[in-house]
Amino acid sequence: WAENNEIKADYPKEYGEAAAAMDGAEISYDNQRYAPAKTLAEEVSTTLSDDFQKKVLADRAAKIEAATQPASTPAPTPQQQASKDQAADAARAKADAAMADAQSRMAWANENGISSDYPGEYKKASAAMVDSFVSYGNGQYNTATAWAKEVSTILSDDFQAKVLADRQAAAKAAEAEQARIVAAALADIDNAQARYDWAVSENAENNYPELLGKGGSELEAAKAALSAEDYKGASDKARAALVSLSGIKAFAPLPEKYVVRLIPARRDCLWRIAEYDFIYNNPLKWPVLYEANKKTFKDPSNPDLIFPNQVLVIPSIKGETRSGTWDPKKTYNPLPKK
Template identity: 40%
Template sequence: MRVKFGFVLIVVLVFGAQFAFAQSDKAVFAGGEFDPAALPEPVVFLPSAMLAAAADSDAAPAIPQSIRNNRYFQESQRLAALAHSSYEEGDYDASSEYAQEAVRYAELSDEYVALQLKIKEANDAIAAAKKRLDWVVSSGAAGQYPAECAEAQGHYETSLSARSSEDWDGAIAAAYEAVNVLAYIQGADENALPAQYTVRAWAVSKDCLWNIAGRPWAYGDPFQWKVIYNANKSKLPQPDNPDLIHPGTVLDIPNIKGEVRRGMWDSRKTYNPLR
């Protein structure tokens, strides 16, 4: 580019507006209708994405090339080049039309990039939620945390449903909820005793507070039934009647000797007796 009389003018096609700046820092044009005939020579037409990349090269890798170099962006570049060549040929009307179209396609590119990045964020969040759920199951901790796993699974399924409906923000939020619910779980502790127990029918396991307290994974001492009773009074159908407990009631099993208790009692697991 030859510089005449040291005067360089740059016409920048920005998402939503056009600006023309002279070397003197005086704005020849900003917004509204663009009249190339009013501009001195020479003029350089640049899509704003090129200027952004040049101004901040560290930010460029944040947007994958496959997304950034989309068909709208390519068309905005093509139109910007046509605007430039039309201006050089003195066809200012055509240059103005090309410039306006270049801006329109730049806006479409901006919208496309934003959407694709949102979709990617949703997919990444859902993948993270599934990875966390799979880990909890594979680590053996699911049996100790059934309520948390059920809640996380519900959030995960909600995220999948939201993604199917193209509710990207909803999918992201639900997936993050699934991860957060399981965040504190560190895997199964082979030495941990259960912190909770779900009452079963008398015909199945002869459940009563006396018998539950006497089981090795509880206290191994039926006389400790009052510990369980005092911790669960509010859950009983008749709080003043420790002899009446209903199947399905989740009882808390407090520690009495500083023992580690975590999660729900799992019939498939072998527990070391409380010593």
């Protein structure tokens, strides 16, 4: 209030005392000395009290009123008094009209949240409105009119039009941003869905069941968030689904283990096992299997003696990645025959 009303210029003593106490209070507070900070802050409030503020208003109103009156006049005649009363009535009527307009603009400001979006303008208009009421109550109608017009100038038709334009622009920007967020959510879900469909077409249900399940659950969660109009959540979940589904390849990793089968028409042997395209795709590689597994054979000296359900380890021979046990439901990318 003191800064807005230029108290430093008209009341330097009071302003100096209040400013010094305010500085001391802030320093004490910053140093966690709360008791002296409270005492100094109360000193500021005492110096710039409500009574002092009323005195300032009264002093200034008196100066304005005095400036509009002759320095000294003799006692008025009845005719002069009547004329003076008529002038006072006219001044009061003028103040009534000006204050009505100012109050209407303040009502608009309160209804439209101007204090939060345009705090500077609102603070000045509110202070001028208070000064107008005080002046009117003291019978200083010309001063009340001046303050009321100050309110109307601050909250002018042009200012109200600016507020409307600003808010329409903000609403349009918010609408565009919302449209962007919705479009991004739809695009993210489409990308995740496309990846999911591709994974299903590549036998991911058997090749990568865990990743397909995880990605599918995240995709359904994204769709649920979209239905609930949680577009950011939909995007986040769809992107998480895409990350999970991106771990799915066209083929399952080649197996690192093979369980010997009982096939009456074509019995498993190391030669035939090495020939499988998911093993080495080359029967001549049977010695690799033998060397890697002979310690587990019932007769380590006999490579032809293997039994159903016997587990064979399949070493990598070309740097290929291998994991898990061979599964007939999975799709493998065969090694080249050579």
